[in-house]
Amino acid sequence: MDLQQILDDIATEVASLPDLGRVATYIPELADVDPGHFGLAIALPDGRVLTSGEADAPFSIQSVSKVFTLALALGRLGELLWHRVGREPSGHAFNSILQLEQEAGIPRNPFINAGAIVVTDAILEGRQPREVLGELLRFIRGATDDEDIRINDRVAASEQAHGHRNMALAQFMAAHGNLRNPVEMTCGTYFHQCAIEMSCRQLACAGRFLVGGPGMPRLIAPARVRRINALMMMCGHYDASGDFAFNVGLPAKSGVGGGILAIAPGRASIAVWSPGLNANGNSLRGTYAIKRLTEMTGWSVFG
Amino acid sequence: MDLQQILDDIATEVASLPDLGRVATYIPELADVDPGHFGLAIALPDGRVLTSGEADAPFSIQSVSKVFTLALALGRLGELLWHRVGREPSGHAFNSILQLEQEAGIPRNPFINAGAIVVTDAILEGRQPREVLGELLRFIRGATDDEDIRINDRVAASEQAHGHRNMALAQFMAAHGNLRNPVEMTCGTYFHQCAIEMSCRQLACAGRFLVGGPGMPRLIAPARVRRINALMMMCGHYDASGDFAFNVGLPAKSGVGGGILAIAPGRASIAVWSPGLNANGNSLRGTYAIKRLTEMTGWSVFG
Amino acid sequence: MDLQQILDDIATEVASLPDLGRVATYIPELADVDPGHFGLAIALPDGRVLTSGEADAPFSIQSVSKVFTLALALGRLGELLWHRVGREPSGHAFNSILQLEQEAGIPRNPFINAGAIVVTDAILEGRQPREVLGELLRFIRGATDDEDIRINDRVAASEQAHGHRNMALAQFMAAHGNLRNPVEMTCGTYFHQCAIEMSCRQLACAGRFLVGGPGMPRLIAPARVRRINALMMMCGHYDASGDFAFNVGLPAKSGVGGGILAIAPGRASIAVWSPGLNANGNSLRGTYAIKRLTEMTGWSVFG
């Protein structure tokens, strides 16, 4: 199987797709990006990183950051985390507040916004945002083996300025006693983690610890790797997770910046980026690219 | 890896569990079953079927039947089926009617009751229930290579007599034009498919067509196998599907009779039965058994 | 105050309104009616009945019948009825099933469809539909002092044939044990009560028992009259009840056939009919007419 050829073919196919999708518009920093960018990278057990397209261009990872904060939170709290956030698909939009009301302020899973805010709150634990964001960056840089990963402060400020909906989620959970730090502090940290910038190459490398098996870094226990992968499969694409599982068949986490991190257990860490989103808010061309990759490689976990 | 030893060890472990769970009580035929039964069977690519416990005792497969009707419906309608039923986890209970109202009578997926009723309605397509049930039994008997698989008429009659909730779902979908046959006919067929009886050995054999790879029967296209597995992973345990993925990591479908069919792609078809249910309505000891099996074998699809 | 002049002026105003509204379309018998019909009648304590427009044309009273069955049910069960149906506005559409799921099969009030079906079920109480419909007609004929009030069998049959949604509500309540008679029997009775035909003159006379005070027939206790009026105010126009109270200020019950019965306590029973409905499913010109009537007469209960 010539993986480099497959990646090149996918880039060619993607370029000929009629649709670009539409960039996220809620902050100018995302709205102003050209939807036609496309990058793809896969990190393999033998140490190779194969790429096609703009694999070295940095983009805003947004909700993909939730995978890394979840890994940190499980390291800090262990299974106690599950008293504060569930492990089920929500069946609702990523920013829905409805279930919080019906379920006493406990978000359905760590990958919808409410759940990710709780995870960030759990990591904070009385510390300063700066300290926690430093820890997060060290974790990602360590996983990636690349010191050049940063937070875009302009994006963070813009998230904050347009963050009413996330602050509503946070205030609501605070009302139910499910936030332990001041709402502004937890939200501020959350807005900054969403503003981390990485390239596809960096993101593919950062995801290697979720691949498992020989040749891959072991940053957390294998049982925990399996569980994070399970959560990515079940909840990684919000209320389009079923569709992604049906069409692609890999655990993956998308971000509104157009990035997706997907894991082929034992085989590869995959990162793709294309800023144009489909109707579900996931990268249109990125989803297509990973779908084609699993079809060509047979990497679907479902046979 | 001595699989027979693993199965025996699991049976021993299960016997020492403090909890039995509680049998379903909505019909007397299920309520009167001893919750302590336990059977386990795995069908392997080399043709072997390994078992432990009461693997040859027949039980009511109930919602596990939804896997077989889905396979039939995809064979008849192909991808057109997805105009009438979705592919996303519902986030609600298996018999919820709430989303049907909010989503114009289109059920979220084929494994909640509403979705399964639509699937059955799609197979009926103007035919008589007897004809369709015959086709279903032939499909299962063919997959199992065992002619001795039947419908328990007493259970079917009892389902019908206590079927107000399912009839409410069906009437509601009929109001939205998402049933094509008389409500009584579709529901009658559905109640009968739930009353099919199989043993663990039979059910494990019946599931082989979802394992894929050499040594396994190919009854439907590999792409369709992957998709059914994806749906089982995402929706097979209703609103506890996330928990099952998190703890077990295999596509699986449970039934209220205490049976579970799980698929380890490329490796094995697994059937377990224990009538005592947990709080989510899934077999308590059956879930435990499959969880232990994946831990001991490393068969989780998540690494 | 020259009431006849007011009624004539209203008829003239209504005739010049630009909008007719749209007739209900779910059954042909309603869909085929000319939306431009208009009739108005008021029954006064001094025994006079004033009219304008087509006040003697019969129309399908539909949900206005719920007022009469409620009166009968309170006579039979007294306050025990409130164990099976609530007294609060639902905040949802007249045929919504959502709250039934969240509230264990107990409808919010007797004027949404689910609640009215429970009320009819409560009157049935093991009797035959024919007997109960006879009792209902006798009650209405007695209140009206007019023997010429009948059920339109063709409308009833059509309601039945298109009654999937109401049957879904009934089946759902049966599943919760909140129906005591066979679903088909309760629904059949309900479909027939909706098919009663009356003219505005007849309906205004039939409502006199809810006006109270000297000159009006006393069919039920005054405390019960007040309570039925309160329920009409709070719930008589489904999820547009607030709007009706805001604009009109009288207890009233609307029907999808375009009829409205409104009560000015101590002053008048008012019936209006115009088949064209507004966006909320209430008579467009009928609502306008009653609004103008309260403005011209000062009959609003709110000052």
Place this chain on the structure above:
Amino acid sequence: MDLQQILDDIATEVASLPDLGRVATYIPELADVDPGHFGLAIALPDGRVLTSGEADAPFSIQSVSKVFTLALALGRLGELLWHRVGREPSGHAFNSILQLEQEAGIPRNPFINAGAIVVTDAILEGRQPREVLGELLRFIRGATDDEDIRINDRVAASEQAHGHRNMALAQFMAAHGNLRNPVEMTCGTYFHQCAIEMSCRQLACAGRFLVGGPGMPRLIAPARVRRINALMMMCGHYDASGDFAFNVGLPAKSGVGGGILAIAPGRASIAVWSPGLNANGNSLRGTYAIKRLTEMTGWSVFG
């Protein structure tokens, strides 16, 4: 009709009730109040104010303040206000956020918390909270003819400290563009209006402008008076408004401090206070007192 005797009898009856209800506990200033207080006052068209019990003891009016801010907002914006808030009963709890999500940030009515926050935001309109609170106090003092009405700053600060849920509502509406001032400013104003303290005598006098007719102050147009009364009837007791209409039959607004303002159009403005609340969060003994008052006087608007 000897009204003073009726008031005295009610006070005696109330004192012998077995239940006190339970005080609100979300802030210490309310939690520490003795639930057994009871006061009652009625202001009549002839200028008399009759009282019984502790009618001159000040209490926290809390949500009763929503009536006065609504009157102010209608004066400022007129009917334009209804673009930002509805006029229908919500069918949900006073602090529910669920419908806001389903209905694009437009609250159902001005008397649930979300709606009252919008009303306050509409009055602010770029002004400073101090200025708006001054205007509100002037309005209430003018209506009451009593300069001695103040805001309890300690209560206001406590509301703020425990105001996560209200801030969630406000942030959510800000996300939908339905707040025009900074969230903190609108919420700060809202928390202060809830902390206004009045006695029953003062509150009964303050409500006279809603009674209408000769002898009562005319602060707003009669049509607007009717509409505010209609809203109080439909929505004044949150999801127990139907029950209040059914049992009492007067437009009224309750507060969590145990106060209720009720209007008998053309007849009286009624204020009652007893801090123990029933299961719906409305004054237990206060509700009883007004129910008895309408029974003894025949003041129900429903006949």
